[in-house]
C-alpha cells in the first residue's frame with residue numbers, strides 16, 4: 001500500500017469513494033461493513049449494487065476483447081504499483097483503473113462500452129490474481145505484444161494477432177535455464193505460502209522437471225546463479241546433474 005503521506009482514515013475514505021465493492025473493502029481494510037456504510041452516508045455515496053461472490057479472473061479473461069481491456073489496465077497497474085507480485089496495491093488499482101478508463105474512453109469518443117468495460121471490481125480481481133500468480137503477463141511469440149492471461153489456460157491466443165497461439169513448452173523441450181532462474185524467486189515464495197508441486201506446476205505453467213530445476217536454483221547464491229546462467233548450460237544438463245548429484249553445485253564450481 002502507498003502510505004507515505006496518507007493516514008489510514010484518508011486511505012479508507014479514498015477506497016470507499018472509489019466505489020469498490022463492500023466485500024473487497026472488508027477484506028482489504030480494518031473497516032467493518034457498518035463503518036463502510038457510515039462513510040458512504042457521510043460522503044453522500046451509494047454503495048455498489050453488486051453482491052455475491054467476485055468473478056474469477058479466468059471468466060473475466062475469457063474473450064479477446066476483455067484480454068485487451070485487462071491488458072490496458074495491467075500495463076498501468078504494473079507501472080504504478082509497489083511490489084504487485086507480493087501485495088495488492090489498492091490505491092494503485094484505483095489510479096491504474098482511472099488511467100485505463102481514460103484509454104477506454106478515448107478510443108470510443110469518450111463513451112464507455114458496457115459490453116467490454118473492465119469495471120473497478122474486476123480490475124481489482126485481476127490485480128489480486130496477479131499477486132496470487134493465477135494471472136500473468138505473456139509475450140506473444142509472433143508480434144511480441146505483452147498481454148494478460150489466466151494461468152490456468154495452457155494455450156493462449158494473442159489478442160492482437162488472433163489465430164496465432166503461444167504455447168507453453170511441454171515436457172521434452174524444457175524452458176531455458178535463464179527463464180527458470182527468473183521464475184525461481186516466485187517458486188520459493190509460493191513454496192513458503194505452502195503451495196504443493198502440482199499446484200505450482202499448473203500455476204506457473206511449467207513441468208515437474210522444470211520445477212525441480214527452479215527449486216534447485218533457489219539454493220544457489222546470487223553469484224552462483226549468475227555464473228550458471230552466464231555459462232549457458234542447458235536445462236537438460238541441469239536435470240541430469242540433479243539426477244546424478246542431487247544438486248547443481250558442481251555445475252557452478
Ligand SMILES: [Zn+2]
Nearest residue numbers: 140143158161
Ligand atoms: Zn501477437
